[in-house]
Amino acid sequence: MVVGVVILITYVLTLLANAVNILFIIFDRKLHKPMYLLICNLAVVDIVYTSSASPTMIGVLLAGVKTISYVPCLIQMFVFHWGGVMEMIGVVLTLEARHGLMIGAILGPSLLNPLVYCLRTKEIKWLQSIKENLAASQSPRKQCTSD
Incomplete structure (x- = not known):
């Protein structure tokens, strides 16, 4: 209590x-x-x-x-996983943007376009997070059984 x-x-x-x-x-x-x-x-x-x-x-x-029924259990796991993906995306995008801009400043704009690098990184990270989130929510979980 x-x-x-x-x-x-x-x-x-x-x-x-x-x-x-x-x-x-x-x-x-x-x-x-x-x-x-x-x-x-x-x-x-x-x-x-x-x-x-x-x-x-x-x-x-x-x-x-x-007890918790099956659907609320899946929703809870989906939202928890979604929070982890959001956290990783925010931190990774910030680091990748800074890293891409540093490489662009060091190597010069003719060798690497930092804007293109950052955009590609963001697209890859978003697609990866969507794939992970869907994979985690599709498989049946033994934690969500109503015994």
Whole structure:
């Protein structure tokens, strides 16, 4: 019971803190820079992660509901996996964009076009994340059995 209350309070505080973070970034024009967009993306990822697992834990610990049906279980796993993919994409795209621009600056524009490099990297990462997400949601899971 005590653990459920602690998780509930932590969940609510996490949602409020990330919502305030996102609102600050949206309404302050000085924060419309790539670094703050990454922070905003990570705040959304944090909301997705906590919203995928915490309500189920709170239901188990406070309400005593010990089962979850098949479809909500699949949705929970899909959303949790989607949050991980969002996190990886945000960080990788930021790093790849900086890496591509550094290579372009070092080697010169005639050898490598950083814009084309970054666009190709983004396309590959998005297609890879869609493929991983669909593969994870299509296979039946033993965790989602209603025994």
